[in-house]
Amino acid sequence: MVADLRRCVGCQTCTAACKLTNATPPGIQWRRVLDLESGEYPDVRRTFVPVSCMHCGDPPCLDVCPTKATFKRDDGIVRINAEVCIGCAYCAVACPYQQRHIVKRRELAYGAQATAAEDARFDPRSIAVSTKCTFCSDRVDQAASLGLTPGVDPQVTPACVNSCIAGALHFGDRDDPCSNVSELLAHSVHFRMHEELNTDPGFYYIVEERP
Amino acid sequence: MISSVGRIEPWRQRNWDWRAAGNFIGGGSGSGLLLSVPFAGDAAAPRLTLLGLALIGAGLLCVWLEIGRPWRALNVYRRPASSWMTREALLAPLLFACGAAVVWRAGRTFESLLAGLALAYVYCQARMLQGGRGIPAWRHPRVVPLLVTTAIAEGFGLGLAVLAATAMGVIPASLPWLTATALLARGAVLIVYRGALAGKAPTLALAALDEHIVVDRLLTAAAMICLLAGATIAGGRWLLVFGGLAALAAGSLLKYTIVVRASFNQGFALPLLPVRGPGRAAPGARPGW
Amino acid sequence: MGKPGATAETRQVATYCYNCVAGPDLLTVKVTNGVATEIGPNFAGAGVHPADGKPCVKAYGLIEKTYHPQRILSPMKRTNPRKGRTQDPRFVPISWDEALDTVAAKLGDIRKRGILDAEGLPRVAVTFGHGGTPAMYMGTFPAFLAAWGDVDYSFGSGQGVKCMHSEHLFGEYWHRAFTVSADTPHTRLNVSFGANNEVTGGPCAVARHADARARAAKRIQIEPHLSITAAASAEWIPIKPKTDPAFMFAMIHVLLHEHSRERLDLAFLGESSSSPYLVGPSGYYLRDAATLKPLVWDTRRAAAVAFDTDAAEALLEGKVRVPNALEVGADDERWTHEDISAPTAFTLLVEHMRQYSPEWASSVCDVPAATIRRVANEYLDQACVGQTIDIDGVSMPFRPVSVTLGKTVNNGWGAYECCWARTMLATLVGALEVPGGTIGTTVRLNKPHDNRLKSVQPGEDGFMVAHFNATSQKDWMAQPTGRNAHRTLVPIVGNSPWAQALGPTHLAWMFASDAPKEWPDPELPEIWFAFRTNPAISFWDTARIGRAMARMPFIVAFAYTFDETNHMADILLPDATDLESTQLIRIGGTKFVEQHWAHQGVALRAPAVEPLGEARDFTWITTELCRRAGLLERYNAALNRGAALVPLKGEGYDFSLATDQAHSVETIWNAVCQAATAALSEGKEVHDLDWFKQHGHYVVPFDREDWFLTPTMVRQGLRYELPYQERLLRVGAELGRRLHEHDIHWWDSQLSEYVAIPEWHDVPERWVESIRSMGADPADYPLWGITTKVMPYTTGNNAGIPLMHEVSANLRNHGAVVINATTAAGLGIANGDWVEVRSPIGATQGRAAAVQGCRPDTVVIPGQFDHWKTPFAKDLPFPSLNTVVPLSLALTDATGS
Ligand SMILES: Nc1nc2c(c(=O)[nH]1)N[C@H]1C(S)=C(S)[C@@H](COP(=O)(O)OP(=O)(O)OC[C@H]3O[C@@H](n4cnc5c(=O)[nH]c(N)nc54)[C@H](O)[C@@H]3O)O[C@H]1N2
Ligand SMILES: Nc1nc2c(c(=O)[nH]1)N[C@H]1C(S)=C(S)[C@@H](COP(=O)(O)OP(=O)(O)OC[C@H]3O[C@@H](n4cnc5c(=O)[nH]c(N)nc54)[C@H](O)[C@@H]3O)O[C@H]1N2
Ligand code: SF4
């Protein structure tokens, strides 16, 4: 995934889209967008930074997971098997991107009373286990049978990417040099977060055009 | 509701709370105690072993209480190849079996074997903490010698205190000195650990550690004085109790600090800030560091 | 995740969101087993909708909105006759029959006695909120209003006078722009004075600005705090609040006094503005005595000739001697001049702006003179005077510089100056209403609403027609026709259907309790309808508004949950909300905030789910109300005339409804769908309601050339009325005479705004003065308080939706009092501390957000909160600026905002 920080305005549309698509409970945001102020008055900046699971190539969350609930797919997407996870939160403390979320009990938007939509979407398997962004892998998985390309065709593209009103989020195959994201990265100056931790994150941030 | 919403600067992780700290405290001091058994004299061995196992068990109970799906706990054994949590869990039954052998006096070899397993156990725990790579105060390799030496100091201190406070047996003359040595070593490792962490952990994590270090120094100094005085002054039995307990307290507090209070996570950082329109990217930002 | 196993019946329903004025935007709703579960883009809108069918974050809150557990799901009536914030209304559920019969009986009784009261004021008043957006949710209610007759729209909500108010009036006056935007897809430099587009412009603006940044277009954001828009700009200039006119005047000064004339667009100034008109000693145009046409100096003939004389080469700048001419002032007062020296309007401008140097402005705005000068120079450098661009095969002037204003700049005192200076800056370089420049979006005060170009018609003196309210002795409305007296006090607002709601709508509230002595004491309306508005939260001095509201004798509120306004209601009618009801609206063309489409058409709001409980489609409610009130014939006739979007009968088609029967919701909208498509396709295609339920929207091409007004102006030989506002000068003088003839003097300071070329007056000082007038010491109130919007909130409309609160919490200013960190430290305030913001009229509390990105003399309170009734919102510990801002005549400008 690629986030073009030149474009993002922190509108949180992607945050909300992910929440609805994945029915995450109140307070749990697999995708969120930071509002990061730096500098001193009057030379101040605010940068809006979409964050989620980085789907690390070398995920610290994976090595530590005692149950093998965390696994990495061949396409690089890191997932969690909710049936196996014991909710020990080891992955949560191992992830340097703060992207593991565990809720101990069912949380509701309006407090006591569940809405019809919440009831329709509730999955008890999601309680007390570790959860995180899946790169919408259920959508991505449909690509092959439908003959579509993730990141290009909305139907097989992550919900947050589809929703982004600034065109800041992109998704694609970084290993394919001709993919949309490879093209984008080739023409831009970009970085990955906490590169020094050698996690090989699958999430890139663009900051300027390649000079 | 545990929520990260709105946070940017590193914040205290809340996934592992006092219960996890309890495991490191119980597991560490318990293992340390088991390590002290061969030095504690024959008479006290079974009871000290029982106490050590109880501490380790209490630590494990804490963890069991913490995990989200306790009835699936046995899944923990699925990744011995890389997870130190699996490895810790693997060692636990061995430790208990071996401990049982000691308790039933199956032979001195079991004491040594148990000490070896205890050392392995505390090592696992230390590596487990180090595996928490999202927490800068944990992931530094120096955390391993720190936790191991701390466990030894705690365990020896506790053993000494128990022996001194009860009539379990004679106090071997070497025990106060061994405890003091362990304390000294642990103090030294703590300084090295803290030194190595400079610039490698968020400001607030370092502040929490520094706060503890003040207390730690006082406790260690008190323990040293008590131990040395107790070992040299006749009738200094109660000084040994205090010294041992102070060693235990310093260690336990340290682990509570590291696991709960200094456990600030990585936060977020940008090596470069984006252009908006014309111009070039600007130098980055790393709030909270 | 989703439930395992069970096979679910899932549908995607295409619909629209128009919860804020930045819409409409397209979206889809995922419905599983009859329950709406997800919101997403409508990718069928890709390439049609400027944001490719994507809605903003607010639309994602519609699921929680629909299933809000505290929704009002049956009609209710009040059983406690006493009204007020502290009174429990004791609402009890009643049947629709009882509710509708009660309201219909009231209406019927009024009709018998006459719809106007003894003072000529309508007995029925209606208030809708948020920039007209309720119209997109109220089905056929406009047909009821049309069937009824005179209605008073005087009672303001936060919309109108607290919104882009002066902009609406002057924007339409100068360039048919209810709101003004940059031509973002072509502009290279956008100088924005608090236009918070990245937050308030919806997906269309955000997408367009992101694209602009990608092609290295520059935006300079001039604003007291580092808003999201400022953050996403190339440069942020923190200006002292309410001093924007000074900055803009200084920019004009630089253009006029620090560069050679040739750098300006002299052709545009000469041919498309009033610059060459000669001005007489009394400040009015010199006119030809016979034709009364304004004179210009023809350099070829060396004579003063009528402005529209063939082949005249009008002198732009200078003073000339005119042998004889006539000047016409207020009330047709005439002066005949002989051999008089007269400057051109442009020369008056040049002379007038001499005093406003960047150095002068610097002391007013607290911005370095060098910065102001640099911005002005960049503006000129980027203007590309003389260049052209090809827009879909049509060659047009290309002026990629734009100036935009936010709603705190183009409203209230100083707004006249700002709106004028903005349009003037465009005029000087010919960037007005051309590609890349400063352009309008929509019209509301003028008609027709679907295409602003069609509203352009020749008026007097070579300008577009302007519909002033009469100020002549004969025709001036001494007796107001509505309780805010828009026709009496505000000539420029006119009297079109939208005009009254854009009058000084706070006066209706203020005068309801204490009218000035020379003013008739107005009776309150006998019925007040309110829908999607919450003045008790959104207005100034909300406590006072609440008290005024409690005096309303009979309030009918369409209600979705309880709120602070319907707390005072007598009858609550639960409308089926966004995802539950049917309506067809227009999309495309050019529209605020930044919707410039290459298509136009219509979109259906299709019911995705069944209405909850007893909630009913607005069209059903309206039809029933009309039937019971004996208005059915008139109502159906209004529908046939086009009160619900389009006339049902046109050339080659007739979908008219029989007028003698009550039609179902589907029947009505089916007819509208067919008529609308027939009209759009000029009879070639007709699509019914079922087709729209499948397809969502229907569009035909809209020429991008029509985004710009100037070609139409040129075609009609019209000029923009800038730089010199002779007409405003005249109506102002006349208005003053009328008011004084009636011994009304409380509007005098407003009269001072009627000048031909705006001048700086100390706007911040007016606020300081108002503190003094409340008997307080300005030294006790050292900080400026301003407000700003937040993307996930649409005014106070969705404050009760938890998802919006949750995602907003990622933003550093959510629900906070934003304050400069150094200032905060000086006051002993740490980030996150609980603080109180006080004014002489009240106090509001919240958490401090100590930041660097805010002027040291300013605090910012985002959004509109401080709810005490709205469920969920009332439990948020958020402050509101509205609690501490006074309702004040002294702080009201001449347009009434
Ligand atoms: N502090 C501050 N105040 C402001 C502004 C600001 O930026 N800051 N902005 C000003 C501006 S620009 C404007 S336009 C005004 C807007 O202010 P208003 O015109 O008063 O409108 P809203 O606040 O949107 O009020 C909408 C009301 O409709 C209700 N509602 C929402 N959905 C439905 C529905 O489906 N059915 C029914 N029956 N009711 C519904 C909501 O509960 C809410 O009470 O506010 C102004 N006030
Ligand atoms: N997300 C969202 N979008 C909306 C709406 C909404 O409620 N939510 N409402 C819609 C409506 S009704 C309207 S009217 C528009 C309004 O749209 P905008 O006018 O773009 O938005 P605001 O944020 O209300 O105000 C603009 C900015 O003015 C700045 N400001 C305050 N005082 C001054 C001053 O003295 N000088 C300068 N230069 N700047 C100043 C504030 O910092 C604020 O950020 O937005 C529309 N779009
Ligand atoms: S970001 Fe965290 S959760 Fe995601 S793969 Fe990397 S370490 Fe694992």
Ligand code: SF4
């Ligand atoms: S919480 Fe679940 S996924 Fe995470 S480490 Fe434990 S078992 Fe693995």
Ligand code: SF4
């Ligand atoms: S990829 Fe899917 S799961 Fe991940 S943040 Fe985006 S929407 Fe959420």
Ligand code: SF4
């Ligand atoms: S939707 Fe796009 S612009 Fe908005 S916050 Fe998310 S990434 Fe940024």
Ligand code: SF4
């Ligand atoms: S910008 Fe306004 S109309 Fe458009 S989707 Fe958002 S709330 Fe709805």
Ligand SMILES: [Mo]
């Ligand atoms: Mo507004």
